[in-house]
Amino acid sequence: MIKKSVSIISLSLILFFSCKPKKKENNTLCDSDYNQTELLSNYAEHLIIPGLKTFEESLVSLQVIWQRYASNAASLKELQDSFFETYVNLQKIQCFDFGPMESHMFIEKANSFPLNQGKLAQSIASANINFSEPERFDIGFPALEFLIFGLSESNIDSFKSDQTKQYIGAILSDLVQRIMTINTDWVSYKTTFINAQGTDAGSSLSLMVNALNKSFEISKRDRVGIPSGVLTLGLKQPELVEAPQSFLSKKLLFTNLEYNKLFFQGKYGKVNGEGLDNVLAHIKAVKNDLGLSNSIEDNYDAMLNKIDMFPGSLKEQVQSVNSSVIDLYALMSKQVVSLKSDMPSVLCIAITYLDNPSDSD
Amino acid sequence: MLFGLVRSLMQGWVYELYVKPQFFFSFYGFENLPRVGETLVYIIYAMAIISAILISIGLFYRFATIGFFLCFTYLELYDATNYLNHYYLICLFAFLLIFLPANKSHSLDVKLGFTKASDTVSAWMIYLIMAQIGIVYTYAGLAKLHPEWISEAMPLTIWLNERAHWPILGTLFSWEYSPILFSFFGAFYDLFIFWFLLFKKTRPWAYAAVVVFHLLTWSMFNIGLFPLIMITSNIIFFSASWHKRVLGRLGGMPKSAVYARSVPPGFVLYMCIQLILPLRFLFYNSQLLWAEEGYRFGWRVMLVEKSGLAHFTLKTSDHTAFEVDNSKFLTPFQEKQMAIQPDFIVQYAHYLGEYYSQQLQRKDLRIFVDAHVALNGRVSHPFINPKQDLLLIEDGFKTKQWIITHPDL
Incomplete structure (x- = not known):
């Protein structure tokens, strides 16, 4: 017996050392010695915290202008301009939807579109300002957009009815309340965020990659896929774009994808900080003989150029030359493969925002 | 089993897996399996739970084992999306239990006089369960003898890295040689544990290894019931006298002994199928880990x-x-x-x-x-x-x- 175990053990040792670990060329994050501190600090200090702060200021100023408008101290134009600016700023924080922002359900409450107009009329009439109700498509920016831009001059009186004013005021103060809490939460969450290194499902890197993908997929499906009819058997529905009343849809989509790219790059202002692109470069991730991060960036640029060429709004583009919107959709599909499959795989991260109701084996 | 079924129900998995989907994937040959819908699924679930209770207390044993096997297998066939090797193993064990006289001792069936008490069980019955366990381990081990597992140390590199921040063990997981060591050990364990359990001298050590291995994997991975099944079912490798000693200490239960008898041909056939089924990939000229042709029912556990x-x-x-x-x-x-x-x-x-x-x-x-x-x-x-x-x-x-x-x- 002893003889036997000795021989088994020695056999296994021989086996083991014959396939001794080589320093592998696997090009994954879990094989590398990459230190995430600089990366996470850059995101927290230079992108997320200042970005959320800017948005809060923008939203508060919209609230102030609304109050002045409601008491006839500001013009409709001023209100619309301020709304426009804030809606654009909202696009810049879409990738931050994790941690405090996710727990306060900010994106869901601020920008669930398309708007349910019938529901909105009911909710105004019944003063239903219980915003904690799930799946409301009659609140947030889509509702404001309809009320601030969608009503014709002749209806402007109904817009100024007390009930409507109350409803708009309630939406704004709910959102202001949420974003202020989020910003307060980030003060303490920052340390947690920078310390949650690694590649497990709770790590900050995983949260960021998942949030980036979630935001990108919403754009692909809801902003582009559904209005253009790609996902609806060719049935074009231009009125389902984001912000259909105000002709803002192109600018919103452009900013959304632009900031998706900046988030990928870890870039703020003119400074190109440590970002996901640097991690991919560090581990030398390659796709089809090209650096993965380069090919992702090139594809972002191709999408942004495409949108830039639309002469009018996205809604008009769907109505006139929809084929270019379908081309944009194809570019986005290609990008999803890189963002949702290639990048998580080499970063050893799982896409978890689609949850498993099961074990594995 | 009871624990597993109740757990799924409590977590709302039954709704998520059986009620919410509008389309269900099928196993080959079961495309036309009727999907009974919400109410009946819950009823079948309840029946499986009741059968599991009856089996544990040894009441209406034959009826309960057949009921459990049918209910559980039906639920597993419902949507092939949910296929897991250990659910398949449960189906197999449930099937085998129908033919085993596990109600002949320490059961309500005996106490109430529904069946005659018996201290003995045919040796082939024990060997059957042992062989089934041996097949699971050995094929799981053979599947790991793949360059991806052995020399690339994948996917353990990914999985260990995810757990690198764990207290104490984290340091071990993040050591650069750990993935290859763990991969190697995992393959070694699966390949040889059956033999170590089989021989009397190595058995206590082997069983200790079983407990440690499965508890470790249980804490590391989201693998549900599998560790529990293996830790408990491996007890069968111990001799009858060992069982008697332990049960005796737990409350003076009657004794059982083992004697050999010839094996029914049906079970020879069963074993042949079990031996051949995992090997069917050999008939395909494709990459097993990639194309997954002949992958299921082959004990390829946590492999990619x-x-x-x-x-x-x-x-x-x-x-x-x-x-x-x-x-x-x-x-x-x-x-x-x-x-x-x-x-x-x-x-x-x-x-x-x-x-x-x-x-x-x-x-x-x-x-x-x-x-x-x-x-x-x-x-x-x-x-x-x-x-x-x-x-x-x-x-x-x-x-x-x-x-x-x-x-x-």
């Missing part, structure tokens, strides 16, 4: 880390094309599983074909898929030939020529 994307395009003869919104038909979990399993891709495409030819009132539809799968920390690679009209494919046992070969395997 995969994620995929599959976008389907519908084309008509006048060259209009639309993409399918998968979320309209599949739950996120189903979509995830579908994207990495070729037979699911085909099943789903056929379902889409039927759905849309009815909705659009046309018969000239073709369906193509743009599928990419990332395997073991690599960038993704095209999975299915994008020019193949999936409606022309009938799922079967022939090699799937339309799966694109992976260059690294």
Whole structure:
């Protein structure tokens, strides 16, 4: 017996050392010695915290202008301009939807579109300002957009009815309340965020990659896929774009994808900080003989150029030359493969925002 | 089993897995299995739970084992998305239990006089369970003798790294030699544990290893019931006198002894099937880890880390094309599983074909898929030939020529 175990053990040792670990060329994050501190600090200090702060200021100023408008101290134009600016700023924080922002359900409450107009009329009439109700498509920016831009001059009186004013005021103060809490939460969450290194499902890197993908997929499906009819058997529905009343849809989509790219790059202002692109470069991730991060960036640029060429709004583009919107959709599909499959795989991260109701084996 | 069933119910998994989906994937040959819907699924679930209780207390044993086997197996066949090796193992054990006289001692059936008490059990019955366990381990071990597992240390590199921040063990997990050591040890354990359990001298040590190994994997991975099943079922390797001693200490139970008798031919056949089934991949000229032809029912446990994307395009003869919104038909979990399993891709495409030819009132539809799968920390690679009209494919046992070969395997 002893003889036997000795021989088994020695056999296994021989086996083991014959396939001794080589320093592998696997090009994954879990094989590398990459230190995430600089990366996470850059995101927290230079992108997320200042970005959320800017948005809060923008939203508060919209609230102030609304109050002045409601008491006839500001013009409709001023209100619309301020709304426009804030809606654009909202696009810049879409990738931050994790941690405090996710727990306060900010994106869901601020920008669930398309708007349910019938529901909105009911909710105004019944003063239903219980915003904690799930799946409301009659609140947030889509509702404001309809009320601030969608009503014709002749209806402007109904817009100024007390009930409507109350409803708009309630939406704004709910959102202001949420974003202020989020910003307060980030003060303490920052340390947690920078310390949650690694590649497990709770790590900050995983949260960021998942949030980036979630935001990108919403754009692909809801902003582009559904209005253009790609996902609806060719049935074009231009009125389902984001912000259909105000002709803002192109600018919103452009900013959304632009900031998706900046988030990928870890870039703020003119400074190109440590970002996901640097991690991919560090581990030398390659796709089809090209650096993965380069090919992702090139594809972002191709999408942004495409949108830039639309002469009018996205809604008009769907109505006139929809084929270019379908081309944009194809570019986005290609990008999803890189963002949702290639990048998580080499970063050893799982896409978890689609949850498993099961074990594995 | 009881624990597992109640747990699933409590976590709302029954709703998520059986009620919410509008389309269910099938195992080959069970395409026409009736899906009974919400109320009956809950009733079948309840019946499985009741049978499990009856089996544990040894009441109406034969009836309960048949009931449990049928209910549990039906639930596993309901949606192939949910296939897990250990659920399959439960089905097999449940099947074997029907033929074992596990109610002949320490049971209510005996106490109430429904059956005659017996202290003995035929040796082949014990050997049968042992052999089944041996097959599970050995095939799991053989499956690990793959360059991906042994020399690339994948996917353990990924999994250990995810747990590198654990207290105490984290340091071990993040050591650069750990993935290869763990991979090697895992393969070694699976390959030889059966033999160590079999021999009397090594048995206590081997069983200690079983407990440690399965507790460790239980704490590391989200593998549900498997560790529990293995830790308890491996007790069968101990001798009758050992069982008697332990049971005696627990409260002076009667004794049982073992004597040999000839083996019924049915079980020889069963064992042959069990031995051959996992080897059917040998008939395919394809990459097992990638194409998964002959993969299921083969005890390939925790072997790869995969994620995929599959976008389907519908084309008509006048060259209009639309993409399918998968979320309209599949739950996120189903979509995830579908994207990495070729037979699911085909099943789903056929379902889409039927759905849309009815909705659009046309018969000239073709369906193509743009599928990419990332395997073991690599960038993704095209999975299915994008020019193949999936409606022309009938799922079967022939090699799937339309799966694109992976260059690294």
